Amino acid sequence: MTQLALVIDLNVCVGCHACVTNCKQWNTSGAAGALVDCNPYEQDPNGTFFNRVQTFEVGEFPQTETVHFPKSCLHCEDPACVPVCPTGASYKRKEDGIVLVDYDKCIGCKYCSWACPYGVREFDEQRKVMTKCTLCVDRIYDESLPEERRKPSCVLACPPGARLFGDVHDPDSEVSVAIRERGGYTLMPEANTKPANHYLPRRKTTVTVRSDELYRSDNPHKIDGAPFDKNLPPTTEELN
Amino acid sequence: MRPAFSVLFLTTLIGAGQGLFITLFFVELLAGSSLSAGFFVGGSFLALVLLGLGGISSVFHLGHPERAWRAMTMWRTSWLAREGIALPAFIAAVFAYGVAHWLNLGYTLVIGVVGVVLAIVLFVCTGMIYGAIKVLKEWAHPLTIVNFIVLGCASGTTLAAAYASFAAPELTITLAQAAFALTVLGVVTRVSSLWRNATLRPTSTLQTAIGIRHPRIVQKSQGSMGGSYNTREFFHGKSASFVRGILVMLVLGVFVLPLALVMVLPLLAFIVQYLGLLAERWYFFAEAQHPQNLYYQGKS
Numbered sequence: 001m002t003q004l005a006l007v008i009d010l011n012v013c014v015g016c017h018a019c020v021t022n023c024k025q026w027n028t029s030g031a032a033g034a035l036v037d038c039n040p041y042e043q044d045p046n047g048t049f050f051n052r053v054q055t056f057e058v059g060e061f062p063q064t065e066t067v068h069f070p071k072s073c074l075h076c077e078d079p080a081c082v083p084v085c086p087t088g089a090s091y092k093r094k095e096d097g098i099v100l101v102d103y104d105k106c107i108g109c110k111y112c113s114w115a116c117p118y119g120v121r122e123f124d125e126q127r128k129v130m131t132k133c134t135l136c137v138d139r140i141y142d143e144s145l146p147e148e149r150r151k152p153s154c155v156l157a158c159p160p161g162a163r164l165f166g167d168v169h170d171p172d173s174e175v176s177v178a179i180r181e182r183g184g185y186t187l188m189p190e191a192n193t194k195p196a197n198h199y200l201p202r203r204k205t206t207v208t209v210r211s212d213e214l215y216r217s218d219n220p221h222k223i224d225g226a227p228f229d230k231n232l233p234p235t236t237e238e239l240n
Numbered sequence: 241m242r243p244a245f246s247v248l249f250l251t252t253l254i255g256a257g258q259g260l261f262i263t264l265f266f267v268e269l270l271a272g273s274s275l276s277a278g279f280f281v282g283g284s285f286l287a288l289v290l291l292g293l294g295g296i297s298s299v300f301h302l303g304h305p306e307r308a309w310r311a312m313t314m315w316r317t318s319w320l321a322r323e324g325i326a327l328p329a330f331i332a333a334v335f336a337y338g339v340a341h342w343l344n345l346g347y348t349l350v351i352g353v354v355g356v357v358l359a360i361v362l363f364v365c366t367g368m369i370y371g372a373i374k375v376l377k378e379w380a381h382p383l384t385i386v387n388f389i390v391l392g393c394a395s396g397t398t399l400a401a402a403y404a405s406f407a408a409p410e411l412t413i414t415l416a417q418a419a420f421a422l423t424v425l426g427v428v429t430r431v432s433s434l435w436r437n438a439t440l441r442p443t444s445t446l447q448t449a450i451g452i453r454h455p456r457i458v459q460k461s462q463g464s465m466g467g468s469y470n471t472r473e474f475f476h477g478k479s480a481s482f483v484r485g486i487l488v489m490l491v492l493g494v495f496v497l498p499l500a501l502v503m504v505l506p507l508l509a510f511i512v513q514y515l516g517l518l519a520e521r522w523y524f525f526a527e528a529q530h531p532q533n534l535y536y537q538g539k540s
């Protein structure tokens with residue numbers, strides 16, 4: 001069974017909000033109608049977004065890390081939002097695991113947003129229906145697009161490539177390998193919703209260099225310009 | 241959570257209506273022969289008014305009330321859908337009960353039993369709408385359902401006493417005693433849940449919310465400047481002293497004043513208790529700490 005999902009690399013995300021704007025642009029131009037903006041040019045501008053980037057500071061100065069944290073629907077495998085919906089407007093697709101809202105059925109009761117632990121559903125104040133990330137279901141299967149463009153807007157927009165997209169049930173997919181090999185984790189595992197989206201942790205990139213590697217025996221230190229040190233082992237040239 | 245006024249009115253009005261109907265049924269069961277049919281017709285009418293007003297106020301909670309009929313479709317999984325079926329069914333039973341008394345059709349006790357069962361089913365559905373949301377630990381507990389039942393019955397019985405003081409004065413004192421007992425029971429069940437919620441420890445933390453194990457994490461931005469649905473829907477947005485004020489109104493309005501008044505002025509007791517229940521329901525929402533708030537702790 002397929003479960004499409006995003007894998008977001010927090011080590012790579014620079015907090016540029018390109019995914020936010022491209023998500024908004026794509027989804028506001030779609031057949032489902034515009035995503036509302038309230039007071040866009042006034043005080044307290046706000047509106048509906050399917051994806052937000054938040055920023056957290058971890059640690060105490062000077063030992064701090066700035067973590068940019070993109071947040072959208074996690075397309076949970078056991079979504080808390082779906083069974084509570086009284087109309088069936090919220091549903092999870094069997095074929096690819098995407099959780100969607102049918103805007104024509106939604107009565108705008110907001111009950112699903114109460115049940116979701118992550119606060120990723122946003123009620124659209126203009127259309128009066130619940131909205132959320134669609135995993136760009138209207139892009140990823142669009143055969144009029146070239147194959148390499150059949151990806152979510154946010155993934156295509158991300159300049160450093162922090163967002164990966166694929167089937168987390170296929171053990172050989174790019175996303176499964178990334179989760180496996182780079183410590184992928186889910187948010188609030190205690191909520192038991194089994195999020196399909198995963199996050200890759202921040203990590204320090206370090207390389208261990210031994211001293212004999214600094215003065216490689218086959219690359220004479222004289223040529224490197226390093227001062228001659230008679231305590232070092234002899235170079236290959238000197239030996240010959 | 242932000243208290244939704246339509247829901248405050250819905251749950252308190254139908255709760256009192258259900259309690260009133262259950263009381264009417266027991267009055268008929270235990271003392272029916274001594275009363276005129278008019279008492280039950282009037283009582284059913286009163287219950288229908290409350291249920292109707294509750295139903296109307298629930299519509300204001302919906303973004304698309306014209307599609308409300310769809311809310312009955314997913315009764316297999318959703319307690320909200322089950323409530324959407326149980327409420328009209330109960331209204332129909334109360335209507336049938338009133339009509340049967342009015343036209344002297346008989347079988348009133350049979351219809352009454354059906355009505356009482358539906359009233360309890362409706363209480364359970366209403367309570368489970370909140371009780372079934374696992375991420376809201378304050379709500380996800382059997383006490384939530386118990387409180388909906390006990391407080392609904394208490395206010396309904398108080399109203400029955402008030403009604404009897406005009407329609408059947410000889411019953412007033414007995415009903416007032418029953419209302420007193422139910423309100424005392426309400427003190428026990430609601431104070432238990434207040435205590436439980438005040439001492440609950442949240443399961444989720446900022447650490448599990450973003451998956452970073454460090455004791456000191458400070459939010460620097462929320463991804464929006466002027467707020468969002470997330471900052472509106474899940475915070476009550478009132479100061480701590482305001483919330484404490486509501487708690488005082490809850491204790492005085494639902495318990496202390498009605499207990500003092502119900503024996504002498506049952507109508508005033510009901511009015512005070514109803515207003516107190518609005519405060520109680522407000523507090524019920526404000527008490528619930530949604531884990532999504534972990535993502536909305538600060539901006540700079």
Ligand code: SF4
Pocket residue numbers: 072073074075076079080081082099115116117118119120121132193
């Ligand atoms: S993240 Fe929330 S809205 Fe998305 S599938 Fe999971 S529970 Fe539903």
Ligand code: SF4
Pocket residue numbers: 084085086087088089090101105106107108109110111112113129130
């Ligand atoms: S707001 Fe819409 S999608 Fe959400 S539970 Fe209500 S009807 Fe279902």
Ligand code: SF4
Pocket residue numbers: 022023024026027050051072132133134135136152153154155
């Ligand atoms: S997958 Fe599409 S809808 Fe979802 S966050 Fe990315 S751009 Fe937005």
